[in-house]
Amino acid sequence: SLLDQAANGFKNWKAFSTEILKPAGGGISPKERTPYITFVLGGPGSGKGTQCARIVETFGFTHLSAGDLLRKEISSNSENGSTILNTIKEGKIVPSEVTVKLIKRAIESCENYKFLIDGFPRSEENRKTYERVIGTGPDVVLFFDCPEEEMVKRVLSRNEGRVDDNIDTVKERLKVFTTLNLPVINYYTGKGKLYKINAVGTEEEIFEQVLPVFASWR
Numbered sequence: 001s002l003l004d005q006a007a008n009g010f011k012n013w014k015a016f017s018t019e020i021l022k023p024a025g026g027g028i029s030p031k032e033r034t035p036y037i038t039f040v041l042g043g044p045g046s047g048k049g050t051q052c053a054r055i056v057e058t059f060g061f062t063h064l065s066a067g068d069l070l071r072k073e074i075s076s077n078s079e080n081g082s083t084i085l086n087t088i089k090e091g092k093i094v095p096s097e098v099t100v101k102l103i104k105r106a107i108e109s110c111e112n113y114k115f116l117i118d119g120f121p122r123s124e125e126n127r128k129t130y131e132r133v134i135g136t137g138p139d140v141v142l143f144f145d146c147p148e149e150e151m152v153k154r155v156l157s158r159n160e161g162r163v164d165d166n167i168d169t170v171k172e173r174l175k176v177f178t179t180l181n182l183p184v185i186n187y188y189t190g191k192g193k194l195y196k197i198n199a200v201g202t203e204e205e206i207f208e209q210v211l212p213v214f215a216s217w218r
């Protein structure tokens, strides 16, 4: 069935989407194109969300924050909601299957083909699960490199009412970042896919370093 094909991931995407989304004028619809995936990594408060908003504005990407998808899952009272909430409060990582399912669903339900996946993968296990379920890795990876004391300062002055923006959870998030997320960054460095951005400076100065990565999308 079409649903089974969809469950097989991007490998079947093209066949699947041409069946249900035939463009009226014979042109190529966004969903017929191979998706272009950017992973956006960096510690808590390094400015991923802030810079993603600018990339969306300038280059027309769709921003998928894994943290936002999980928070939406909590507020929609899903069966996993309370487990996700507790995990976020502790600064730990939600099981890969849960996060990958939300990302996959968001990509498949979007007309766009250019995506920023912000705050994911957070561990090698996350990364491998994504690659297994989706069938391919990202095209590029951005890493916002920021000193810990700057990240702590930003998170604690963010004021968005997040349950994890307190000193105890931030300490755990930093620990999780160093032990589990840095190996992912090293992996993509080895693959030649990583763009390291110095995340200290004004938003504008940081975006200046981001621009060349997306130059071909102008």
Ligand SMILES: Nc1ncnc2c1ncn2[C@@H]1O[C@H](COP(=O)(O)OP(=O)(O)OP(=O)(O)O)[C@@H](O)[C@H]1O
Residues within 6 Å of the ligand: 042, 043, 044, 045, 046, 047, 048, 049, 050, 051, 067, 119, 154, 155, 157, 158, 199, 200, 201, 202, 203, 206
């Ligand atoms: N270059 C910057 N200089 C100072 N403050 C910044 C800068 N960029 C973003 N901020 C602020 O720092 C805070 C964290 O930024 P942002 O939410 O973009 O980080 P993040 O990497 O998405 O964090 P998290 O992983 O916790 O979601 C926000 O309050 C934001 O306004």
Ligand SMILES: O=c1ccn([C@@H]2O[C@H](COP(=O)(O)O)[C@@H](O)[C@H]2O)c(=O)[nH]1
Residues within 6 Å of the ligand: 044, 065, 066, 067, 068, 070, 087, 088, 089, 091, 092, 093, 094, 095, 099, 118, 119, 120, 121, 122, 164, 173
């Ligand atoms: O892939 C992910 C992304 C996020 N989490 C959990 O959510 C919080 C907040 O994430 P932000 O990216 O800072 O918005 C994070 O600390 C994790 O607890 C996750 O488990 N997996």
Ligand SMILES: [Mg+2]
Residues within 6 Å of the ligand: 048, 049, 065, 067, 119
């Ligand atoms: Mg964020």
